[in-house]
Amino acid sequence: MAAADAAPQGSAAPEDETVESLGEDGGRTVAKRRGGVLEGEALIYDEAGRLTVRATYGSGKLDGPMQCYDGDGELIQKSMYRAGVLDGQTVIYEAGQIQMVMNYVGGKREGEAVVYHEGSVSSRLQYRKDRMEGESTWYSPEGAVVKAATYVGGRQEGPTTTFYPDGQVQEESMYRKGALEGEVLRYHRNGELQRKASYRAGKLEGDPQEFDESGNPAGEDEESGGGWFSRLLGRS
DSSP, X not given: OHHHHSOOOOOOOOOEEEEEEEOTTSOEEXXXXXXXXXXXXXXXXXTTSOEEEEEEEETTEEOEEEEEEOTTSOEEEEEEEETTEEOEEEEEEETTEEEEEEEEETTEEOEEEEEEETTEEEEEEEEETTEEOEEXXXXXXXXXXXXXXXXXXXXXXXXXXXXXXXXXXXXXXXXXXXXXXXXEEXXXXXXOEEEEEEEETTEEEEEXXXXXXXXXXXXXXXXXXXXXXXXXXXXX
16 A cells, blocks of 8 residues: 555656856856756856846746846846747847837737937837838937838838928828839928929939929029019019
């Protein structure tokens, strides 16, 4: 009876061990292994002994948080891994400030990526399966929208508009499969048309038309063709 109740005999559970290896560049890696496979925390140091990477492994693959540091010990990136691929939020830093925040699903960018410049949002980019998808927006340092564009499958598609810092439209264009298609209209700051050009499959068709801030064709003098002098004489 006692023999029947005894626990079955098997191989001993694998033991955890800490291993250290030296790289050709003089760097050093300290990691934990279980049964000969990386498991748990791994630390990478440069030739000066400064920590550059802190990562987490599971079953021999990156699995969990990872942080990267520069030579001054400043955090430059933190990411999340699952089963060896990026999965979750990744944040990139420069000089202690956030430069970019993006999300990964199964190793591919997914959802909104926010880019910063000197602490302010400079763009919001939309991703689906690692390609830009939907409307993305760019901003001035003051927070005003300076560009809005739509993407399909990683290529610009549909209307794109750029703006002056005060919100006035600067340029309107249309894209098809990543190339300019149709009219491109650029405006002066006062709202008058500055330039009109036509494109087909990304190539300019014909000569662009230029206009001054009063809406007259560029190069037209006051006595010939539409300036205030012509209006005064009743000519259009």
